Amino acid sequence: xxxxxxxxxxxxxxxxxxxxxxxxxxxxxxxxxxxxxxxxxxxxxxxxxxxxxxxxxxxxxxxxxxxxxxxxxxxxxxxxxxxxxxxxxxxxxxxxxxxxxxxxxxxxxxxxxxxxxxxxxxxxxxxxxxxxxxxxxxxx
Numbered sequence: 001x002x003x004x005x006x007x008x009x010x011x012x013x014x015x016x017x018x019x020x021x022x023x024x025x026x027x028x029x030x031x032x033x034x035x036x037x038x039x040x041x042x043x044x045x046x047x048x049x050x051x052x053x054x055x056x057x058x059x060x061x062x063x064x065x066x067x068x069x070x071x072x073x074x075x076x077x078x079x080x081x082x083x084x085x086x087x088x089x090x091x092x093x094x095x096x097x098x099x100x101x102x103x104x105x106x107x108x109x110x111x112x113x114x115x116x117x118x119x120x121x122x123x124x125x126x127x128x129x130x131x132x133x134x135x136x137x138x139x140x
Contacts, residue, residue, distance in 0.1 A: 031061045033106040035091050041126030043115055052115070054082075054126060061085045063093065067100055 039054040056065035063086060066079035080100055084093025091111065094101035102124065104113035109128040114121050 031086055033086055033089055033091070034058050035063055035086060035106060035111070037128045039111055039126040039128050041111070041124060043122035043124045045119065045122040052124065052126070054111075055079075058086065061087065063091065065093075067093075067095065 035056050036058045037056060039056065040051065041053075042051050050070045052070070053068040054065060055068070056063055063082075063084045065082055067082050068079045080095045080097075082093045082095050082100065084091060084102075086106070089106045090103060090113075091106055092101075092103045100115065100117045102113060102115035104111040104115075104124065104126070109130075111124070111126040111128075113124060115124045116122075
């Protein structure tokens, strides 16, 4: 009887250890996209289509960066630090104050989805800029 209990405990331990190793493997494989880079685009909704920019750095599934927003009224355009993650083809982020968050689908050099800010949810569409397009835009 004691041998049966010991074998059962060993068997359960092996199953639990295998399941832990498998979930780590699955977590690593969920990061199939890289959002590192400079993204620019716009959001839809009243009163206008404000231009937005994201400057992102990705390490594994974790993403950090800055959401740059246009100036409003007399305010100067500022950058809001954001943190997020990539799971599969979805990039999710939020800022520390909770004023902005988003969930965007990654499709190569395009991000599309929704960004939630002080004016409510807005559809967003951004494109990753290449080094050549960043150089071209700086000449303008």
